[in-house]
Amino acid sequence: MIIGVTGGIASGKSTVARAFEALGVPWVDADDVAREVVEPGEPALAEIAERYAHEQGPGVLNDDGTLNRRALREIVFADPAERRWLESVTHPRIRARLVEHLARLEASGAPYVLLVSPLLFESGQSEMADRCLVIDVPEALQIERTAARDDVDEAQAHAIVAAQMPRAERLARADDVLDNGGSEEEMRRRVAELDRRYRQITSDQSHGK
Structure with missing residues (x-):
């Protein structure tokens, strides 16, 4: 099973992916590709x-x-x-x-894999995923993090956020949502919950349920 992971800029997609990785779930990042x-x-x-x-x-x-x-x-x-x-x-x-990378990850025998992509919906990459997980943070936090991380001024950070899919539309297309506006501990707890759910879905599918 392929889980598509997306979210607006500076929502913490890679941080969430590494939390899944700590639980034994491999991932490929469309930004790296x-x-x-x-x-x-x-x-x-x-x-x-x-x-x-x-x-x-x-x-x-x-x-x-x-x-x-x-x-x-x-x-x-x-x-x-x-x-x-x-x-x-x-x-x-x-x-x-991405197709090449995902094929290699799926061959590793993991219960499921992550496709992490900021443009999961916009690029049509969501068609490659069985479920879509949206990492969500308030827009003001996105702008603050983007300006600090990418060394851009607030106006350009606003423009980058505005150029992306609106937050409401992204949430409407999600199968699952992870609120990443809180602490790292809260994020890891939510990741563990989702991991249990995804493993159960994979198990049910393998047993024809």
Whole structure:
């Protein structure tokens, strides 16, 4: 069974995934895979570099040929059309790579695996999951954490949050919700509850219930 895990930026998806991992549940992070597909030598990076080769300043490549994520982020968050173009280049490649990673994890014999993705619903990756778990925090906390973590000002943090699926829509599409606005202890307790439920679902399915 594949559990899709999502949530708005700075909701604590990776922290929750590591709590599941401590209980013996493997996971793949779509953000990690997204970085893989734009590494030097990858076709997606070549397409991105070509499109923005005429941007003012250094463009979207660093001196060592790696992607300048901050420069690219500023372009795509300022122009929805550019964001859609970028997604058309990266999302199919990310999906194909995720399928490979998930197949390896499923072969490990774990009762279930996690697909952690900030764009689980937007990218259609939710179709790969049997259930969807939304990590939820108040929007004000998202903005505060994003500004601190990513070294952006509050206005850009607002723009990043606003560019994502609305919180209410994400919650409406969830099979399960984990409120991550409290303490780490509370989060771990909720993860343990969900782990028991997911193992029971997997057991029931294997016995034809």
